[in-house]
Amino acid sequence: MNKAIPSAGVRQASAPKRGNPGRVARLNDFMRRWSWAVAMTVAIVITVGGLVVLESGRMRIAAEYEVALDAKGATTQLTELAAEIATLAADERAFVLAPEASRAAYAAHFTQAAARIRRIIASLDGYYHRKADDTALASFAQVSGAVDAQIAAGLATLSNPALGADDARALALKTPEGGEILESTLALLRLTEERRAQHALDSSRADQRISTFCVGALCALNIVLFLLLFRNLGIQLDKQDRVQKKLITQQEELDQLVFERTRQLEALAWHLQSVSENEKTELARELHDELGSILTASKMDVAWVNGKLKHAEPAMAEKLTRALANLDQGIALKRRIIEDMRPTVLANFGLVTALSTLADEAAQRNGWTVELKLPESDVKLGDEIEIALFRVAQESLTNAAKYARASGIEIALTLDAERVSLHIADDGVGIRAQDLKRTHTHGLLGMRQRVSARGGRIEIEPRVPHGTSIRATLPRERTDAKHAASLDTGIPLA
Template identity: 75%
Template sequence: MSHVPRATLSPVAHDPPSAPPRAGLARINEWMRRYSWLVAMTVAIVITVGGLVILESGRMRIAAEYETALDAKTATADLSALAADIATLSAQRRAFVLQPDPAYKSQFDSTAAHVRRALSTLDAYYRRIGDDTALASFAQVSAAANEEIESGAARLAGSSPDAAEPSASDNSTLDAALSLLRLNEEQRAQHALDTSRADQRISTLCVGALCALNIVLFLLLFRNLGIQLDKQDRVQKELITQQEELDQLVFERTRQLEALAWHLQSVSEDEKTQLARELHDELGSILTASKMDVAWVRGKLRESEPAMAEKLSRAIVNLDQGIALKRRIIEDMRPTVLANFGLVTALRSLVDEAAQRNNWTVEFDLPGEDVKLGEAIEIALFRVAQETLTNAAKYARASRIRVALTMDAAVVSLHIADDGVGIRPQDLKRTQTHGLVGMRQRVSARGGRFEIERVKPHGTSISVSMPRERVHGDAEPAPARSAA
C-alpha cells in the first residue's frame, strides 16, 4: 500500500468567514440610516459657513478695490485741478507784469494757497498707497510747483524785478509730469475695477456652486426626515394608544383610591365614635366613681387625718381635671353638640370656644336654624372648620375671624377668613402643610371644591362648597342672619 502524504488528507478551509464583514456592513448601514441626517446637516452647515466666509472675504476685497479705484479717480481729478491752478498762477503773474494791479496779487495768493493744499493732499495720498515711483515723480512736480509759487510771489512783491519768466520748456515738462501721473492713476483705477469685476464673477460662481450643493444636501436631508417622521408618527400613535390606556388605568385607580380614602375616613369617624362612647361609658363611670369614693374617704378623715384629707382633696382636683380632659377628648373625637343639635350650633360653639382661648373677635353669618345636611357632610364641614381654626390659632396671629355658612337646594358652602399674617405663597403651592391635604381629601371625596387663598392686604380665606344631601323631612333652609 502506497503512503499518502498527510497534507493531502487534511480539509481545505481557506475561505474567510463572511459573517463578521456582513455584521460590520450592517452596523455601518444602521449608523448611516440613523445619523445620515446629522451628517448631511453638519456638511450643509459647514458649506454654508464656508460660503459666508468666501462671500465676506470677496466683499472685503471688492470693497477695497472699489476704494482703490475711487481714490485713484479722486487723485486724477486733483492732478487735473493742480495743473489748471498752476496754469492759472502763470497767467496771473503775466497779467500782473503787464498791468500791476493789486487784485492780481490777491488772486495769485489765493491760487497759490489752493495749490499748496492740493500738493499736501496728493503727497499724503502717494505716501499712503506706497507707490515709490509715483511718489518720486510727484516730488519733482511738487518742487517745480513750489518754485513756481515762490518765483511768482517774489515777482509780484517787486523784490526781484529782474526775475526771468519761466520758459515754455519748464511749463511743458511740468505739464508732461502731471499728465503722466494722471495716466498712471487712471490705469490704477481701471486695474482696480477690472480686479473687482473678476472677484465678483468668482464670488458668484462660488455662491452658485455652494447653493447647488446645499440644495442637493437638503433634498437628501428632507427625504431622510420624511422617513424618520413617518416612523415617529407610527411610534407616536402607539404612544397615544398606550397613554390612553394608562390614563384609563390611572382614572380607575384614582376612583378606587378616592373610594378607599372616603372609606378610611368613614372607618376613622366610626372608630372615633365607638372610642368616644367607650370613654364616656367606661372611663367616665370609673372616674366618677373614683371621685365619689375619694370624696367619701376625705370626709371621714377630715378631722382625724387633716394631712391625708388634704392629699385626698388634691386627688379630687386631679380627678376633676381627668374628667374634663376626658370630656374634651370625647368632644374632639365625636362632638356631641354636632350629634345632638346640628351643624350650625356646633360651628357657633366651636368658634366661640376658639375665640375665648385666642381673644378673637368673631363675626358670624349663619342660618337662623339648624338644618339637617346628612351626617357625612356635617362631619366633613365640621372637621374643616376645626382644622382651619387650629391653623389660625397656631400660625395666623389673627384678631378677627369671620365664619359664614350658606346653603341652597343643591349646594352648601362654608367660608372662614381671618385677618392674620396670611398663608405664605410657598405653602399655597406646597399643599402638604397645615393639614390641607386632609381637608382637600374630605371635601373632594364628597364631590366638593376646596379653595384657600391669601387675602390682601393680609389674612387667609378658606372656602368649601359641597353638594347637599337632602334628608327626608328637612325644612327649607332658613334665611341667614348676622351676629357678632
C-alpha cells in the same frame, strides 16, 4: 465525519463576506438622518457647477459673436477697399482724358480716394495683426504694397502737367500691372473673412445648443434631487407623526392610569378617614361609658370618705379634697378628649349648632370677635359631610389661634341644591405663598385630603389687605360614581 469538517470550514470562511451588520446599520441611520443635507449639498454643487458652465459658455458665445462681427467688418472694409481702388484708377484715367481746366477736380477726388484707401489699409492692418493670421497678413501685405504702388503711380501722373492727347489715349488703354492679382487677392481675403465669420457663428450656435442642454439637464437633475428630498422629508414627517401619535397614546394611557390610581387613592383616603372617625366614635363611647363610670364612681367614693373624715382627720380630709379636684380634672379632660374625637354637639344638635358653638368657644379662648353667617335652622348633610366640614372649621380656627394673631373671624355656611360651601376668614397676618406649597404642613394637608376624599375642593389664599381665607366646597351627597370607584378598589364603604 471527514466530510463535516470541510463544510464547517467553508461556512466559517464565507462568514466574513457577509459584511458588518453594525456598519450597515450605522450607514442606514446616517442616510436617514443626513440624506436631506447630502441632497442639498449635491444640489448646491450641481447648481454652482451649472452656473460656471453657463457663464463660460456665455463668454465663449460672446467672444465668437465678436469674432464674427470683426470678420464681417473686415469683409466690408475689403469690399470698400476694392471699390476705392477702382475709383482711384477711374480718377487717374479721367484726369488724363479731361481738359486741363477740369483736371483739378479729378486730382482732388483722387487725393481723397487715396486718403480713404490709406485709412482702410491701416484699419485692416491692425485687424490682421490682432488676429495673428500669418497667411492672411502676408496676402494683405501684398495688397497693401500693390495699392501703395498704384497710388504712387497715380500721384506721379497727377504731378505731370505735360501729358498730351497721345499719352492720355495710351493711359486709357493701359491695364494696371498686377490688377488681376490684386482683385483675386482681395476676393480671397473677403472669402477668408466670410468663412471666419460663418465658422464663429456656427460655433456660437453649437455653444448655445450645449448651454441649452446643460440648463435642461441641470433643471431636471435639481427637480429629481428636490423630489427625493421632499420624499425623504415626507417620510421623516410621517415617522414623526407616528411617533407623536404613539406618544399621545402612551400619554393617554398614562393619564388614564394616573386617573385610576388617583380614584383608588381618594377612595382609600375616604375609607381610612371613615375608619378613623368610626374608631374615634367607638373610642369616645368606650371612654364615656367605661372611664366615665370609673371616674364618677371613684369621685363618689372619695367624696363619701371625705365627708366621714372631714372632722376626725383634717389632714386626710385635705388629701381627699385634693383627690376630688384631680378627679374633676380627669373628668373634664375625658370630656374634652371625647369632644375632640366625636363632638357630641354635632351628633346631637347638627352642623349649624356645632359651628356656632365651636366659634363661640374659640372666641372666648382667644378674645376674638365673631361674625357668623349660618342658616337659621339646622340642615342634614350626612355624617361624612358634616364631620368633614366640622374638622375643616376646627383645624382652621386652631391654625388661626396658633399663627395668625387675628382679632376677628368670619364663618359662613351656604347651601344650594347640589353643593355646600364653608367659608372661614380671619384678619391676621395672612398665609405666605411658600407655606401653601409646603408638603409637611399636616393641618393643611389633612384638610385637603379630607375634602378631596369626598369629591370636593378647598381654596386657601391670602385676603386683602391681610388675613387668610379658607373655602371648602363639597357635594351634598356622594354620587354613584364615587360608590363605584370605592367598589372597584375593593375597599368597603364605612
